[in-house]
Amino acid sequence: MPEKVRLAIIGAGIGGLTLAVAFSNLHLEDHLDIVIYESTAALKQVGAGITVWPRAWEILKSMGLESSLYERLSPDHRDAVTRKIRRAFVFRKSDYEGGTLISDMHFPGGSVSYHRADVQEALLEHISPSVQILTSHRLASYRQTEDGVNLFFKNGKTATCDFLIGADGINSAVRKSLLAELKILSDEEATRIARPVWTGTHVYRDLIDSETLRRDYPNHRALTLPMVYCGKNQHIVTYPILQGRLINTIPFFTDLSKEGIYVEGPAIIEKTTDDFVSPFNDWEEEARVIVKYMKNPSRWAVQTVNPLDTYVSKRVMLMGDAAHAMATHLGNGAGQAIEDAYILSNVMAESIRRGGSVDISKIGKIYDAIRQPFGNSIVRATRNMGLLYEFSAPGFEDVKPGEALSEERITELRESIEKNWQWTHQSASGDLERALSMF
Secondary structure, three states: OOOOEEEEEEOOOHHHHHHHHHHHHOOOOOOEEEEEEOOOOOOOOOOOEEEEOHHHHHHHHHOOOHHHHHOOOOHHHHHHHHOOEEEEEEEEEOOOOOOEEEEEEEEEOOOEEEEHHHHHHHHHHOOOOOOEEEOOOOEEEEEEOOOOEEEEEOOOOEEEEOEEEEOOOOOOHHHHHHHHHHHOOOHHHHHHHHOOEEEEEEEEEEEEEHHHHHHHOOOOHHHOOOEEEEEOOEEEEEEEEOOOOEEEEEEEEEOHHHOOOOOOOOOEEOOOOOOOOHHHOOOOHHHHHHHHOOOOOEEEEEEEOOOOOOOEEOOEEEOOHHHHOOOOOOOOHHHHHHHHHHHHHHHHHHHHHHHOOOOHHHHHHHHHHHHHHHHHHHHHHHHHHHHHHOOOOOOOOOOOOOOOOOHHHHHHHHHHHHHHHHHHHOOOHHHHHHHHHOO
């Protein structure tokens, strides 16, 4: 048997762990020596809620995760796995008293919501014991040679691998080194180009105790339904998690004149003292009250990365937010990392099946051909969805705060929103078939 390929994954977030699960599920331990390098001292997930759509659920099921994820679902979400027609989100125009229904969006499978820690726990249960996870290893840079990739960590340690996967998030050190390598840039230039850019949107994240809300508002829709309350240049997303015990609540505020600039100062501020409640004073009651129940929110500047021409440089590949960080309006940042893992792992397995070895060059070309155009397209689609929610999309720029829309315009908005969600319940198997046919 040929010597094992040394594969390094930088980052133990949803993307990196899903990739390790995918390799484990495909029984590639005889061919790969896998090490995951994580920057934090202990594995923990930043953020609260994560939404899984039918497209991603099908992939996770193919990796053997269905049972573990199913048992972590709330009872009202468990029929999602049957592909029954289910509610995905309820959208309302809420920036005036009484509000108006935009869409009660249903499609096969709908959506399911988790706390990120639940998903991480399920993933860790399915990783082969042969996969090493090394914490407190924050990558500083890498350097490719003819024989492999040298890794340099900020703790002073070094390592070598044959194949490097950058799953290290929006502030990816792998992306910075990859851009420097491809474009022959200085370290300063690469840092500038690789730096995330602001979308112009701030969000406030918090978890509301369901029982606290239920005591005062027993019929509040956010207790059981995924909701999007829409208004001019701001909106609120809520959905229940942890079997309905908590409500993930996220108000959004957007200033499109700030889009594309760099965030100065920290991108995340814990326990902010900002006044994020009074801007909703004129909204319909159910939107107003849920914001008032937020007690300890953190403020996040929603960032993305400039579109990349390629996710691959020789022995190095990017995935997840390192490749295509996007806004949250389609709830698919994690879903796209899961798709990256799905395509990459199956292409690698096919390379081994056909030739008995890992053809790194071939794998990289196929992965990039499938994932780069699709990942970049979802970044664009996500931005456009945010514009629809906040009445800044083409055709809706003239909408004023608190303005009631005609039935005709509500219909136009509903059709645009629902059309932009359709791909999330379509199978990714066609992309995999296309990838495998490229061999």
